[in-house]
Amino acid sequence: MSQEKSNEIILAANHLVKTYTQAAGRFGLGSNQIKALDDVSITLKEGSTLAVVGESGSGKSTLARCLLQLHPFDSGEVLFEGVDLAKLDKNALRVKRQHLQMVFQDPFASLNPRMKVGEIVGEGLLIHGLGSAAEQKDKTLQMLVKVGLQADDAQKYPHQFSGGQRQRIGIARALVLQPKVVVCDEPVSALDVSVQAQILLLLKQLQAEMNLSYIFISHDLRVVRHIADEIVVMNAGKIVESGSIEAVYSAPQQPYTQQLLSSIPGRKAA
Amino acid sequence: MTDILNIDHLSVTPNNAPSRYLVKDVSFKLSAGKTTCIVGESGSGKSLTALSVMGLLSNQLQAQGSIQFQGQEITKLSSKALQSIRGAKIGMIFQEPMTSLNPVLTVGYQIGESLTAHLGLKGIALKDKIAALLTQVGIPPERANSYPDELSGGQRQRVMIAMSIACEPLLLIADEPTTALDVTVQAQILKLLDELKTRMNMAMLFITHDFGVVADIADDVIVMFRGEIVETGSRQDVLNNPKHPYTKALLACVPDVEGKKELKPIDYAWLNENPLNENPLNENQPNEKVVS
Numbered sequence: 001m002s003q004e005k006s007n008e009i010i011l012a013a014n015h016l017v018k019t020y021t022q023a024a025g026r027f028g029l030g031s032n033q034i035k036a037l038d039d040v041s042i043t044l045k046e047g048s049t050l051a052v053v054g055e056s057g058s059g060k061s062t063l064a065r066c067l068l069q070l071h072p073f074d075s076g077e078v079l080f081e082g083v084d085l086a087k088l089d090k091n092a093l094r095v096k097r098q099h100l101q102m103v104f105q106d107p108f109a110s111l112n113p114r115m116k117v118g119e120i121v122g123e124g125l126l127i128h129g130l131g132s133a134a135e136q137k138d139k140t141l142q143m144l145v146k147v148g149l150q151a152d153d154a155q156k157y158p159h160q161f162s163g164g165q166r167q168r169i170g171i172a173r174a175l176v177l178q179p180k181v182v183v184c185d186e187p188v189s190a191l192d193v194s195v196q197a198q199i200l201l202l203l204k205q206l207q208a209e210m211n212l213s214y215i216f217i218s219h220d221l222r223v224v225r226h227i228a229d230e231i232v233v234m235n236a237g238k239i240v241e242s243g244s245i246e247a248v249y250s251a252p253q254q255p256y257t258q259q260l261l262s263s264i265p266g267r268k269a270a
Numbered sequence: 271m272t273d274i275l276n277i278d279h280l281s282v283t284p285n286n287a288p289s290r291y292l293v294k295d296v297s298f299k300l301s302a303g304k305t306t307c308i309v310g311e312s313g314s315g316k317s318l319t320a321l322s323v324m325g326l327l328s329n330q331l332q333a334q335g336s337i338q339f340q341g342q343e344i345t346k347l348s349s350k351a352l353q354s355i356r357g358a359k360i361g362m363i364f365q366e367p368m369t370s371l372n373p374v375l376t377v378g379y380q381i382g383e384s385l386t387a388h389l390g391l392k393g394i395a396l397k398d399k400i401a402a403l404l405t406q407v408g409i410p411p412e413r414a415n416s417y418p419d420e421l422s423g424g425q426r427q428r429v430m431i432a433m434s435i436a437c438e439p440l441l442l443i444a445d446e447p448t449t450a451l452d453v454t455v456q457a458q459i460l461k462l463l464d465e466l467k468t469r470m471n472m473a474m475l476f477i478t479h480d481f482g483v484v485a486d487i488a489d490d491v492i493v494m495f496r497g498e499i500v501e502t503g504s505r506q507d508v509l510n511n512p513k514h515p516y517t518k519a520l521l522a523c524v525p526d527v528e529g530k531k532e533l534k535p536i537d538y539a540w541l542n543e544n545p546l547n548e549n550p551l552n553e554n555q556p557n558e559k560v561v562s
Contacts, residue, residue: 055452055453055454055455056423056452163312192311192312192479193311193479193480193481193520193523193524194311194519194520194523194535194536195535196523196525197522197523197525197533197534197535197536198535200525200533201533201535219452219453220453220525221453221527222482222524222525222526222527223525225525225526225527225528225529226525226529226533245529249527249528249529259454260453260454261527262457263453263454263456263457264453264482264527265453265456265457265460265480265482265483265485265486266480266481266482266483266484266485266486267482267527
């Protein structure tokens with residue numbers, strides 16, 4: 001976190017609004033309008049990590065999906081390297097997607113159980129047509145080694161791995177395309193604390209090596225403190241506070257942020 | 271201080287692999303008014319230990335050793351005799367309140383079930399008691415007529431707590447009760463459990479993987495690793511002055527909110543080369559092996 005970072009903005013969202021219609025009432029006969037994102041704006045600087053924190057239902061995962069154009073949104077814009085992603089056609093968006101990757105929370109649910117790890121990790125290269133078959137294979141094996149797995153692991157299936165190893169596969173799958181921005185949606189929430197530490201260190205190391213920019217979605221303020229440079233706090237679809245990690249943790253301005261920070265278990269000294 | 275629960279050399283093994291210990295030679299005592307946290311990673315045997323106490327182990331598994339509740343050996347009890355203790359003198363709360371509650375019955379009815387079964391309450395007396403319990407856990411009594419899906423996650427867990435304390439148990443077993451909850455709700459539930467424990471002078475066995483939660487709620491701490499207890503002690507001793515290398519390594523993985531600590535993953539290769547029983551442990555660790 002102390003290393004020099006450019007101030008170039010690589011990803012920005014301006015005034016995003018997303019409304020869901022939810023069935024309500026005992027038999028779903030009524031309906032409610034839920035504002036999942038209510039005028040949300042963020043900026044991500046190149047090579048840095050922006051944490052999006054909030055409780056369930058705060059809109060943080062919706063934001064992640066809207067940033068990657070996986071969900072349509074009602075209004076607002078997402079700019080990647082200055083280009084409005086919503087204005088691109090399907091093919092142009094697909095080309096951009098190579099540089100916008102995602103790491104998911106549950107590494108088991110997000111890996112196809114019938115595909116070998118080598119196929120899972122190499123699939124992106126195949127889809128984007130990057131290099132010859134031999135080059136794709138080389139890149140895949142190199143990536144597996146880079147995330148702390150072995151080249152032999154390419155021949156195995158996801159169920160043969162532990163949770164932490166599966167998350168390494170998920171990371172390899174995202175990074176093999178040499179992306180610029182990686183959206184990590186609760187990447188360590190399902191992991192034991194010892195494995196969590198490994199994955200956090202791996203993400204930091206890869207960020208430095210590959211000059212990655214991370215959007216790090218999390219509900220865990222202790223984890224966020226260790227990985228992020230900047231933070232936005234969301235509640236009920238709105239950003240309630242944002243700033244550098246040091247500033248927000250040492251002097252939270254908003255009552256909601258103060259409440260979140262004071263609710264972290266283990267704050268009163270043992 | 272009286273011992274509510276006394277576990278002596280408890281081991282759990284699969285029926286088809288009696289030499290594979292899922293829980294190995296676990297001994298500890300719980301006393302009234304104290305919260306004991308079992309902390310460990312997945313697969314450390316912490317939940318199996320709790321299930322053994324409740325007699326709820328899968329029939330694929332068998333437990334050996336002694337579990338005494340108020341001086342009575344409960345491992346040998348018939349399932350009927352056990353039922354009169356479970357839910358009455360021993361209360362239980364689980365991680366995911368939605369899967370533990372019946373979606374087609376009102377929460378009031380579900381709280382009432384154990385009151386009728388164990389205490390024989392009916393009619394107005396039953397209604398009054400349900401209302402009192404809901405109030406005690408911070409839910410307006412009129413919510414007795416609500417169904418589980420009409421409540422938030424935190425409220426559902428409060429309903430589970432109301433059910434578990436309905437018959438004023440001597441021992442409350444809570445298996446990761448706040449793991450599925452948001453951090454602000456978690457703080458409320460931990461406070462509620464701590465208040466109830468003190469007011470009702472219960473012994474509480476609290477299973478968690480989160481050292482932050484341990485720091486908030488525990489009086490005593492038991493650290494488990496691969497089915498064995500590696501360290502026991504007061505909260506202060508275990509958190510501030512851990513003795514066992516595994517406890518030290520586990521604590522070094524926990525991110526702190528100040529962000530000052532350098533995270534250090536556990537060196538499992540080192541732990542594998544240095545078997546636990548060759549490491550100096552504190553004196554509470556039972557050294558003799560199970561003979562059964």
